[in-house]
Structure formats: structure tokens, C-alpha cells
Amino acid sequence: MTDTRYLVHGVFWDGPPPAPGDRDGGAPVLRLQHLTGDPATGGFTELALDAGTRLGFRLAAGGKSCLGHHKVHGPAARDHVLCPARAPAAKGSQCERCFVVDDSRLIHDFHRGGRVPAGLRAYLMQPHWLYVATFASGASKVGTASNLRKWNRLAEQGAVVARYVARAEDGRVVRVLEDMATREAGLPQQVRSAAKAAALTDPAPAVDLDALNRRLADEVRLLLAGAAVDGFESVEEQWVRPAQADAACAPAARHAYPHELGAGAHGFRIVSLTGSLALAGLDGTDLEFIVNLGLLKARTIGLGDHGSEVPAVQESLF
Numbered sequence: 001m002t003d004t005r006y007l008v009h010g011v012f013w014d015g016p017p018p019a020p021g022d023r024d025g026g027a028p029v030l031r032l033q034h035l036t037g038d039p040a041t042g043g044f045t046e047l048a049l050d051a052g053t054r055l056g057f058r059l060a061a062g063g064k065s066c067l068g069h070h071k072v073h074g075p076a077a078r079d080h081v082l083c084p085a086r087a088p089a090a091k092g093s094q095c096e097r098c099f100v101v102d103d104s105r106l107i108h109d110f111h112r113g114g115r116v117p118a119g120l121r122a123y124l125m126q127p128h129w130l131y132v133a134t135f136a137s138g139a140s141k142v143g144t145a146s147n148l149r150k151w152n153r154l155a156e157q158g159a160v161v162a163r164y165v166a167r168a169e170d171g172r173v174v175r176v177l178e179d180m181a182t183r184e185a186g187l188p189q190q191v192r193s194a195a196k197a198a199a200l201t202d203p204a205p206a207v208d209l210d211a212l213n214r215r216l217a218d219e220v221r222l223l224l225a226g227a228a229v230d231g232f233e234s235v236e237e238q239w240v241r242p243a244q245a246d247a248a249c250a251p252a253a254r255h256a257y258p259h260e261l262g263a264g265a266h267g268f269r270i271v272s273l274t275g276s277l278a279l280a281g282l283d284g285t286d287l288e289f290i291v292n293l294g295l296l297k298a299r300t301i302g303l304g305d306h307g308s309e310v311p312a313v314q315e316s317l318f
């Protein structure tokens with residue numbers, strides 16, 4: 001039997017936002033690059049991560065491999081160029097070469113006067129949104145989303161509550177505002193995924209997280225009202241969290257996944273998904289676990305009917 005191997009590119013929420021009356025949105029998938037056959041053809045398989053999905057896999061190689069790079073041609077057009085050598089990943093999930101030629105590397109210097117290629121410039125000149133996102137522990141951040149990914153960006157971040165606070169005419173203005181919110185309101189621009197995962201083992205009450213997010217969003221709007229910056233308008237708009245994330249974000253007893261995802265065989269049932277974090281059920285126990293699927297990014301797996309071992313001493317988890 002051929003063992004089909006895949007390179008994991010990660011969890012993607014690229015589907016349309018929730019429609020009115022149906023809060024499921026984003027159609028989250030685990031994107032897998034085929035490694036058998038000719039890797040240059042770059043065939044992909046997308047596993048839907050809907051509630052009830054069973055995911056079974058084993059790690060088929062050690063270490064991480066490069067996921068390639070992106071060439072941006074405009075607001076909606078970009079090419080994903082696979083790594084020709086499928087080299088070991090040296091910088092996150094890229095090799096040195098792909099990291100250097102990746103257009104997105106240049107995004108963060110654009111508002112400081114950095115030069116960018118024409119396609120990336122067209123992408124950055126579309127309207128952008130400034131948001132404040134709050135995660136399960138109350139940790140909060142300020143961030144930006146392009147107009148086309150206004151909703152999806154927050155879905156992939158795994159926000160529990162979020163509000164848009166400004167609409168900027170382009171990606172330069174929005175990053176000036178973002179830096180201001182960090183400098184003057186003390187809001188970071190990143191919350192690490194390990195912290196998001198840890199927070200989901202004991203989420204704070206929804207009403208508290210909402211009140212905190214509302215207060216921080218008001219604070220940023222007030223700050224922007226006094227800013228000597230043109231090219232944006234203040235907005236008050238709440239982000240609609242996808243229904244698939246509800247159970248993961250609700251206060252309940254659950255546990256950190258007890259196994260290392262970099263090795264071995266794993267299998268579980270997905271109960272709920274927020275960002276790249278799954279609330280998962282294991283066979284043979286009623287306990288639920290938080291699995292950080294983001295840790296599989298750039299790793300090589302084989303799919304199969306595997307099951308994760310239930311931790312031996314369940315009582316010690318309580």
C-alpha cells in the first residue's frame with residue numbers, strides 16, 4: 001500500500017463570511033500539499049474541519065519543510081509559488097530563499113516609506129480596517145485587515161470578540177493608526193498562538209470579554225479622534241464570530257492536549273474550531289482537549305485511522 005504523504009500548509013478560513021440567519025462562515029479547512037507524485041505540480045487536498053469531522057494522522061518525517069512564497073499581483077490576485085527544493089524550513093515555515101523573495105515581508109515597512117513592487121502596492125492601496133480583538137483570557141490586540149479579508153482575517157486569528165474601529169483608505173494609513181494604538185493605548189499587535197491555546201482551557205465569561213473589548217475599542221476610537229492623520233473614518237462595528245467557534249470559546253472544563261504534535265500518531269473528533277485551535281474529543285473519554293492545529297504547519301503527515309491515547313491518569317487533570 002502506498003503511504004500518501006502530505007505537507008501541511010495550515011488551517012485556512014477563506015470561505016465567505018456568515019450569511020444573515022446562518023452564522024457558519026469561512027468554511028475552515030486543513031490545507032495539505034501532496035508530496036507523492038511530482039511535487040512541482042503542487043496538488044492540494046483540503047480537509048473540511050466542520051464540527052464532527054474525524055481527523056487521524058501520523059507524523060511522517062521529522063522537522064519542518066518550506067511552504068514556498070507569495071507573489072502579490074493586486075488586491076485579490078496572488079500566486080503561491082511552491083519551494084522548488086522543498087528545503088528544510090529555516091525561518092518559521094520558509095527556507096531562507098523563499099523568505100527573502102516573499103512579497104509579504106515588505107508589507108510592514110511600506111508605511112515607513114519602504115519601496116514595494118507594483119502588485120504589492122496595488123494590494124496595499126485598497127481600503128483596510130483597523131480592529132481590536134480579544135482572546136479567551138482577555139489578552140487583546142490591535143490589528144489590520146484588507147477590505148477583501150475584513151471578516152476572514154479575524155476568523156483565522158481565532159478572536160473571541162472583536163470590533164472594527166476604523167476604515168482607512170489604504171494599507172499605509174491603517175498601519176500608521178495601528179502603531180499609534182500600540183504606542184498610546186498599549187495594545188500589542190500580536191498575541192502568540194500558545195497563549196491563545198492556553199487561554200481556551202479556561203475561557204473567561206463571554207460578558208466580561210465583550211465588556212473589555214468594548215472598552216478597548218472605545219479607547220482606540222477616542223485616541224484616533226484626536227489624531228493628526230488624514231485618510232480614515234472611525235467606525236463602530238462588531239465582528240460576527242463564526243458559529244463553529246462557539247463551543248471552543250464558551251467557558252467549560254477542558255484540557256491542554258497532552259501529546260506532542262511534532263511526532264507520533266494522533267486522532268480525534270473536532271467539536272469546535274476557533275482560528276487554528278480545535279476543541280477535540282478523544283475516543284474512550286468524555287474529556288475535551290484544546291489541540292493547536294497550527295503546530296502542524298510545515299510538518300509532513302500521513303492520513304489514517306489513528307487515535308490519540310487518552311492520558312492514563314485522568315484524575316490528575318482536574
Ligand SMILES: [Zn+2]
Nearest residue numbers: 066083095098
Ligand atoms: Zn523554500
